[in-house]
Amino acid sequence: MSADPTAKYLAAYAPELRAQVRRLIAEGRLAESLERRHPERHDITSDGALYDDVMALKNRHMRSAGPLAKVLYDSRLHLTHQALGTHTAVSRLQGGRLKAKREIRIASLFREAPAAFLRMIVVHELAHLKERAHDRAFYALCTHMLQKLQCRSKVGDEGFDAIGAVVVDCKNDGTPITLATASPPAPAPSSDFDYSRFVRRLAQLYATRFARI
Ligand SMILES: [Zn+2]
Numbered sequence: 001m002s003a004d005p006t007a008k009y010l011a012a013y014a015p016e017l018r019a020q021v022r023r024l025i026a027e028g029r030l031a032e033s034l035e036r037r038h039p040e041r042h043d044i045t046s047d048g049a050l051y052d053d054v055m056a057l058k059n060r061h062m063r064s065a066g067p068l069a070k071v072l073y074d075s076r077l078h079l080t081h082q083a084l085g086t087h088t089a090v091s092r093l094q095g096g097r098l099k100a101k102r103e104i105r106i107a108s109l110f111r112e113a114p115a116a117f118l119r120m121i122v123v124h125e126l127a128h129l130k131e132r133a134h135d136r137a138f139y140a141l142c143t144h145m146l147q148k149l150q151c152r153s154k155v156g157d158e159g160f161d162a163i164g165a166v167v168v169d170c171k172n173d174g175t176p177i178t179l180a181t182a183s184p185p186a187p188a189p190s191s192d193f194d195y196s197r198f199v200r201r202l203a204q205l206y207a208t209r210f211a212r213i
Pocket of ligand 1: 124128134
């Protein structure tokens with residue numbers, strides 16, 4: 001492990017956040033802290049279930065993006081590609097025509113990760129089918145898909161209690177990140193997905209639901 005365990009994946013994040021993560025790692029409390037913040041689990045543990053899940057999202061939002069040959073969990077992805085997810089197109093000749101077979105691989109650590117983490121990486125890799133670069137169009141597509149995720153109206157139903165989105169401008173080269181607000185792809189301040197509106201909505205919901213506890 002490198003001297004600073006946050007150097008690889010969190011290099012672009014704020015120094016305070018990185019310090020907090022370093023402290024949690026040093027105290028052996030990172031997993032416990034993440035579990036407390038994201039207690040919701042998912043049952044998408046097999047490659048088949050992952051394929052169905054990705055296809056359902058794709059059919060809803062990106063029907064025109066061309067077929068997806070394969071979707072699978074990959075236990076070596078972080079070693080071979082140093083990545084949490086990949087999308088690839090393998091071109092081969094078939095009957096004299098060049099055909100691209102596209103596949104999405106998700107690092108198998110997401111099998112046991114909180115539901116929101118799996119959602120995040122699946123939406124990210126799916127968006128790459130249409131937009132290759134990590135640019136404005138790419139994140140506009142990601143936030144569009146996130147906003148269409150299923151919300152539930154009561155406990156026991158499937159779906160999230162509420163969904164909000166923040167968009168950050170992050171060059172991933174160590175320069176400070178800034179919060180993108182008001183203009184697309186950030187949700188409009190009047191939208192239900194605006195982060196502070198989302199927090200207020202959730203606070204009201206939980207104040208009612210847990211009023212008698
Ligand atoms: Zn990407």
